[in-house]
Amino acid sequence: xxxxxxxxxPWGGGTDVPGAAQTISAQGQNLVTNNVSVVEGETAIISCxxxxxxxxxxQLLNPNRQTIYFRDVRPLKDSRFQLVNFSDNELLVSLxxxxxxxxxxxxxxxxxxxxxxxxxxxTVLVPPGNPILESREEIVSEGNExxxxxxxxxxxxxxTIKWMKGDQPLQGEATVEELYDRMFTVTSRLRLxxxxxxxxxxxxxxxxxxxxxxxxxxxxxxVQYKPEVQIxxxxxxxxxxxxxxxxxxxxxxxxxQPHQINWLKVDDDFPSHAVITGSDLFxxxxxxxxxGTYRCVASNLVGEAYDDYILYVYDVxxxxxxxxxxxxxxxxxxRADGAPQKIDHAVIGGIVAVVVFAMLCLLIxxxxxxxxxxxxxxxxxxxxxxxxxxxxxxxxxAEGGHNNSDDKKEYYI
Numbered sequence: 098x099x100x101x102x103x104x105x106x107p108w109g110g111g112t113d114v115p116g117a118a119q120t121i122s123a124q125g126q127n128l129v130t131n132n133v134s135v136v137e138g139e140t141a142i143i144s145c146x147x148x149x150x151x152x153x154x155x156q157l158l159n160p161n162r163q164t165i166y167f168r169d170v171r172p173l174k175d176s177r178f179q180l181v182n183f184s185d186n187e188l189l190v191s192l193x194x195x196x197x198x199x200x201x202x203x204x205x206x207x208x209x210x211x212x213x214x215x216x217x218x219x220t221v222l223v224p225p226g227n228p229i230l231e232s233r234e235e236i237v238s239e240g241n242e243x244x245x246x247x248x249x250x251x252x253x254x255x256x257t258i259k260w261m262k263g264d265q266p267l268q269g270e271a272t273v274e275e276l277y278d279r280m281f282t283v284t285s286r287l288r289l290x291x292x293x294x295x296x297x298x299x300x301x302x303x304x305x306x307x308x309x310x311x312x313x314x315x316x317x318x319x320v321q322y323k324p325e326v327q328i329x330x331x332x333x334x335x336x337x338x339x340x341x342x343x344x345x346x347x348x349x350x351x352x353x354q355p356h357q358i359n360w361l362k363v364d365d366d367f368p369s370h371a372v373i374t375g376s377d378l379f380x381x382x383x384x385x386x387x388x389g390t391y392r393c394v395a396s397n398l399v400g401e402a403y404d405d406y407i408l409y410v411y412d413v414x415x416x417x418x419x420x421x422x423x424x425x426x427x428x429x430x431x432r433a434d435g436a437p438q439k440i441d442h443a444v445i446g447g448i449v450a451v452v453v454f455a456m457l458c459l460l461i462x463x464x465x466x467x468x469x470x471x472x473x474x475x476x477x478x479x480x481x482x483x484x485x486x487x488x489x490x491x492x493x494x495a496e497g498g499h500n501n502s503d504d505k506k507e508y509y510i
Contacts, residue, residue, distance in 0.1 A: 144189050251281075252308070270288075321352045353397050
């Protein structure tokens, strides 16, 4: 049983406050009662309490002013009313299996002079039926908008509908339709644009009503999306070189699964001996003519997508030979390497210039040396020649005539 109390002003007016009691005072006696909210089909408790009772009689009347209980006697032939407690200060009555027809104002009456009355309003809550969740389409393609409706039928008071997508709150648009006996049907429409990440995500309709808790319905989105494509190199692990083989695998995932996978070479003809097996591409004995962009295209009902692999074939990896002790002439080596012949001329010209320069230096030194020794000989030959009658006498005078050497000294500077 769910029971809610509310404030009620004297004679039924005022503001409702849960759990509060209304007190009526008369000649020092206080008559107290409570408003009651009860869910349809459950039990309501109606109480009439008196403080400082002077043996005055208490009775309970229904909205039609029929006596339900007079003291501890039940004149009304409705067995759903049962006495819970009776004393000089309290009359406590239960009403089981409450229905909408039981809603109204009940009267606690105290026989005093004059008689006093207090009023207990019974409000019957009717929970909504199971929420009805419907979508405009069962399957949605990514990027499109879908609409989901949630209906809470036949509730009292009107329900409030909230939306959640996973853990994310969403805002819907609600319409309220009033039926009979203050009953209401509420419909909320949720519009959202879906992506592939929404596939399998729950959309939850939550019903907020005082008669129920955690009342909800959910629907899992089914979103179709175009394939996701990825090219994986199975072989080789490193660089692709001439003479090697190439193996590529095209991995494609979509919803629905791709029904077609194609290989092509962008802006060029496909190698004639390339082998395609399902989603695999195999090319053997690579060479540089195979360079280019290879594309894998996958498609399904939603659309198509592709991934590219750029092939560049490198030269064959060669091993450098070990060095030898053979000496190679510089001129022969340069010619073997295709060096221009002007390099030989430059070398020869340099050598010739060095040789010529050395010869000139030698000639200058020799010339200075001979010139110096020639002057000395000529001076000695002239010694004694002036007084000699013939050549023999001149020689003899030159050899032995050193007496006059001091007179005929010459200095070479």
